Amino acid sequence: MAYENILFTLEDGIATITFNRPKALNALNGALLGELSQALGEVAANEEVRVLILTGAGEKSFVAGADITELATYGPLQAKAFAQQGQAIISTLQSLTIPVIAAVNGFALGGGSEMALACDFIYASENANFGLPEISLGIIPGFGGTQRLPRLIGPNLAKEMIFTGKMIPAVEAREIGMVNKVLPSESLMEETLKTARIMASKGKVSLRAAKQSVNRGLTVDLATGLDIECDAFALCMASEDAKEGTAAFLEKRKAAFKGRLK
Numbered sequence: 001m002a003y004e005n006i007l008f009t010l011e012d013g014i015a016t017i018t019f020n021r022p023k024a025l026n027a028l029n030g031a032l033l034g035e036l037s038q039a040l041g042e043v044a045a046n047e048e049v050r051v052l053i054l055t056g057a058g059e060k061s062f063v064a065g066a067d068i069t070e071l072a073t074y075g076p077l078q079a080k081a082f083a084q085q086g087q088a089i090i091s092t093l094q095s096l097t098i099p100v101i102a103a104v105n106g107f108a109l110g111g112g113s114e115m116a117l118a119c120d121f122i123y124a125s126e127n128a129n130f131g132l133p134e135i136s137l138g139i140i141p142g143f144g145g146t147q148r149l150p151r152l153i154g155p156n157l158a159k160e161m162i163f164t165g166k167m168i169p170a171v172e173a174r175e176i177g178m179v180n181k182v183l184p185s186e187s188l189m190e191e192t193l194k195t196a197r198i199m200a201s202k203g204k205v206s207l208r209a210a211k212q213s214v215n216r217g218l219t220v221d222l223a224t225g226l227d228i229e230c231d232a233f234a235l236c237m238a239s240e241d242a243k244e245g246t247a248a249f250l251e252k253r254k255a256a257f258k259g260r261l262k
Helices: 030-045 076-095 111-117 133-137 145-153 155-164 170-175 185-200 204-217 222-236 240-250
Strands: 006-011 014-019 051-056 061-063 100-104 107-109 121-125 129-131 167-169 181-183
Touching (some): 006 030, 014 030, 014 185, 030 076, 051 061, 051 185, 061 100, 100 111, 100 185, 111 129, 121 170, 121 185, 129 170, 167 170, 181 185, 204 240
Parallel strands (some): 051 100, 121 181
Antiparallel strands (some): 006 014, 129 167
């Protein structure tokens, strides 16, 4: 379908969703969130998609947060509905069975940081800045920031960011474990695509099993997590991917995974 607030492309198994409101620094409004929900549904339904990249149009901003001109008009019930909509969409993003990379170019504030936190990992440009500045508006993060950020960087550092509303540069975000790589702006997408291509070349069954094992294991005790891993490992062995991967190893050739969930 045609989108007005995002760009959607698919090439060689790699889908890219670009937030495309550059004049508003790609701020999140109801229309953009609705289109993002549609695009994520399209990604989830398409077995050709092996990896998803999220990024923002222009060099200034990934997503600069919620659109304050819209947010300022909300009463409590509208605000709750908006938060529920954002949380549901971001939870859908996090629950995708394929790897998801956030390529953060510029500001990732409020909902932008919350969007990036739901991805599997973050690559950032040198000019990227992260923050949850809602406290300065007299509110708090509403799209999952108070829950995902402490789980990623620990409660104390997360509280400092949330309570002060401060922005941190990409280098500091990497130091605290929020970001995997910091790259020059001109090479951000090139390096992100390089990693995406490596992952897209792997078996789809094993990628799904690895992601689910890590994500489910984080919410349970170690013994239960090991059981999750064991079951996923066994199921992988029933797949075409496992047969191809082991045969390729024994035949000393490169594996040619078909990307099917079989």
